[in-house]
Amino acid sequence: MREDTIRLPGPAVAADPAPEAVRPGDLTPELIATDWWSDDAVARAGIPVVDVPFVSVGGGIGSFVTVDYLRICGVPTSAIRVLTQLESPWESYEYLTRVSQIPRGERLRSDSASCPDNIWGFPSYAVREALATKSPRPLWNVLVEPILADYYTPKAGQAFESMEREHDRIDYASMVAKGQVRMVRRRIGGGYFTILTPAEGTSPTRRVAYRSRYVHVAVGYPGLKFLPDLMEYRERHRDYGSVVNAYEPHEQIYQRLHAAPGTVLVRGGGIVASRVLQRLIDDRDARGLQTQILHVFRTFVTKAHGPHVWMRRRGGDGWAYQGFNYPKSVWGGQLKARVRKLEGQDRADLYKQFGGTNTPIRRNWREQQGRGRRERWYHAFQGEITGLTPGPSGTVQVALSTQQGPQNVQVTAVIDCTGLEADIREHRVLADLLDHGGAGRNPLGRLDVERSFEVRGTRSEPGRMYASGSATNGGYFPGVDTFLGLQIAAQEIADDLEGLGFCARLGPVRSTRQWWQWARGRKI
Structure with missing residues (x-):
């Protein structure tokens, strides 16, 4: 069945501006039509260039979690820019939860240890709620779930407030450049140009080019x-x-x-x-x-249903029941290991088995x-x-x-209430990557990424382009569009960047020291 789309009302999805005559500092027909850009071509267009090693496009929770990992791994704020229209990383997500009847006082569909503000997952949401309310009930809930109690899930407000604390601790605001991202193109000589239309009154030109070695794309839902x-x-x-x-x-x-x-x-x-x-x-x-x-x-x-006795989902009264978006083993068990080895239709078939509405x-x-x-x-x-x-x-x-x-x-x-996500082409940045960036689609039709979350086909040596979030669903790691999934993607990206010499290794000593800093609320 064909499905139409509308633009997401939240600010995370870019809207197409009306075409205008080319002016100095704007994109030229040469740039728009060219897959690989030279420094000279950008200079001829009169577009100012900002050099920064790492750029994250989107500015939502996917950008936030990835930047958090990099800051913990020793990357200074001067080496990172987040290009976004959002006022806060959780703005679009909070908008979606609020209109879909999950205001701050209601509970999300996320487990206790999936903490975007805390890469270690301890203390978990349940522990923090128990301490804040001086009640053992959240801890008891986690202990006996799901047999004697429903799965524990945090309140939306708890997640947003904890992210705000981490946002301030890592000085996230100093890394933000406000505006709308138009495109990301590969650079002749290595790396990428990311074109930003700055917020009104913040730049003398209509476009600014961010020249970077690494780009991370986390643009959320296309529509x-x-x-x-x-x-x-x-x-x-x-x-x-x-x-x-x-x-x-x-x-x-x-x-x-x-x-x-x-x-x-x-x-x-x-x-x-x-x-x-x-x-x-x-x-x-x-x-x-x-x-x-x-x-x-x-x-x-x-009734309960599934391909075999070891992969069954409870059901009844019309509903397919499952505690979380996917079986929990996709985040760190046998399904995660199994999907990581599959290619093409075999991977798509397995997604179909454990996916579906629930x-x-x-x-x-x-x-x-x-x-x-x-x-x-x-x-x-x-x-x-x-x-x-x-x-x-x-x-x-x-x-x-x-x-x-x-x-x-x-x-x-x-x-x-039948669906949220449109085709990835509905987002102009993703569409441009498909047309000019070398990106392709995975077996589910989303952005094709490697096991490290590098976008396949987009490499511009020595640069790398990564992507995380819903646009990559169908890749080697399921559950990408969840708090824990975004954290696992960020960890894979940070590990890959560590191998390239961009950040420090998060070994036992650094990890312990950084956790103590997090626990005491000390700024990085």
């Missing part, structure tokens, strides 16, 4: 993924408030339900669908609302939905939306294909 039926309805009827993606602001739907009884159709079977349902049911309980909830699954899971088991969610089924205000079923049209009084008429046959329902709103 929101909209299924054709939703996009067509929104564009044809200009109704952007009743048919929404869960990753865009949609508080207006909850406000309408507060004002009058209504019916909501939720589509999807992942963690965001779980959170949206919890919000709807919490509001219903707290305010005494009469909200009716229709929940459509594309695949309705009724949500964690949470006792409160299951209780809420079970009560809704008994009281007949929550209705879950397998089906597909086949049509959307405006209904009376601002409602939406939804045509459905179900196992019981075609059905038509009238709802207050449709909340689509």
